[in-house]
Amino acid sequence: xxxxxxxxxxxxxxxxxxxxxxxxxxxxxxxxxxxxxxxxxxxxxxxxxxxxxxxxxxxxxxxxxxxxxxxxxxxxxxxxxxxxxxxxxxxxxxxxxxxxxxxxxxxxxxxxxxxxxxxxxxxxxxxxxxxxxxxxxxxxxxxxxxxxxxxxxxxxxxxxxxxxxxxxxxxxxxxxxxxxxxxxxxxxxxxxxxxxxxxxxxxxxxxxxxxxxxxxxxxxxxxxxxxxxxxxxxxxxxxxxxxxxxxxxxxxxxxxxxxxxxxxxx
Numbered sequence: 001x002x003x004x005x006x007x008x009x010x011x012x013x014x015x016x017x018x019x020x021x022x023x024x025x026x027x028x029x030x031x032x033x034x035x036x037x038x039x040x041x042x043x044x045x046x047x048x049x050x051x052x053x054x055x056x057x058x059x060x061x062x063x064x065x066x067x068x069x070x071x072x073x074x075x076x077x078x079x080x081x082x083x084x085x086x087x088x089x090x091x092x093x094x095x096x097x098x099x100x101x102x103x104x105x106x107x108x109x110x111x112x113x114x115x116x117x118x119x120x121x122x123x124x125x126x127x128x129x130x131x132x133x134x135x136x137x138x139x140x141x142x143x144x145x146x147x148x149x150x151x152x153x154x155x156x157x158x159x160x161x162x163x164x165x166x167x168x169x170x171x172x173x174x175x176x177x178x179x180x181x182x183x184x185x186x187x188x189x190x191x192x193x194x195x196x197x198x199x200x201x202x203x204x205x206x207x208x209x210x211x212x213x214x215x216x217x218x219x220x221x222x223x224x225x226x227x228x229x230x231x232x233x234x235x236x237x238x239x240x241x242x243x244x245x246x247x248x249x250x251x252x253x254x255x256x257x258x259x260x261x262x263x264x265x266x
Contacts, residue, residue: 004086008081008084009033018223024046025224027053032081034057046059087138099154127139132178135179142184147186183238187217
């Protein structure tokens with residue numbers, strides 16, 4: 001406890017799912033956490049839960065696709081708390097329609113890129129002056145295992161998240177001299193209260209057969225990594241892409257089938 005004591009952290013997209021887990025873990029470690037997203041009622045509920053557990057949090061509206069909204073979030077946070085130590089770029093619109101290269105329209109492509117990398121870029125750009133003034137900070141981008149390899153769909157989403165991977169490295173390289181670190185966490189299949197009922201059992205079974213630790217991911221798995229990256233424990237750790245997926249992407253594609261055969265080889 002207390003690994004983030006005295007730090008001010010913004011967690012975008014923290015009104016549901018993984019963002020809630022990150023925000024709760026940050027607060028339990030002593031950070032003052034800004035909950036933000038477009039759904040005020042849900043955001044305030046997250047704040048209330050954190051306060052009930054003895055933490056400190058506040059809600060701020062944010063639309064990741066609106067530049068003025070991002071600017072307002074950062075400005076108001078700095079004015080309220082006096083600084084910004086940590087920015088977690090978690091917000092993304094995974095509900096946008098996506099598909100194969102030959103199915104996608106330019107409008108679909110542009111909408112997904114606006115939501116999933118343009119906003120992340122602009123939030124990083126805008127937080128840098130605050131972190132430079134603060135003599136350092138930690139930026140944590142939430143990527144996706146979709147950028148680990150090709151798939152049959154979600155083309156634009158995967159390409160946008162691959163862009164987040166490279167944006168992480170460029171930010172780390174260019175801002176390290178200012179004691180600003182930037183890392184990316186790529187979640188695997190994370191089962192949350194919001195998505196559990198929507199993920200078909202057949203899909204869960206396929207994933208579980210290829211996950212090496214015999215369970216699905218949970219929001220706290222991502223939150224634990226983010227706590228480390230936000231803390232001073234990781235002050236020599238930057239520019240890294242960390243895939244937190246229970247080993248899903250650590251093996252060749254045939255491992256799941258061989259597991260079923262109880263065979264180590266063909």
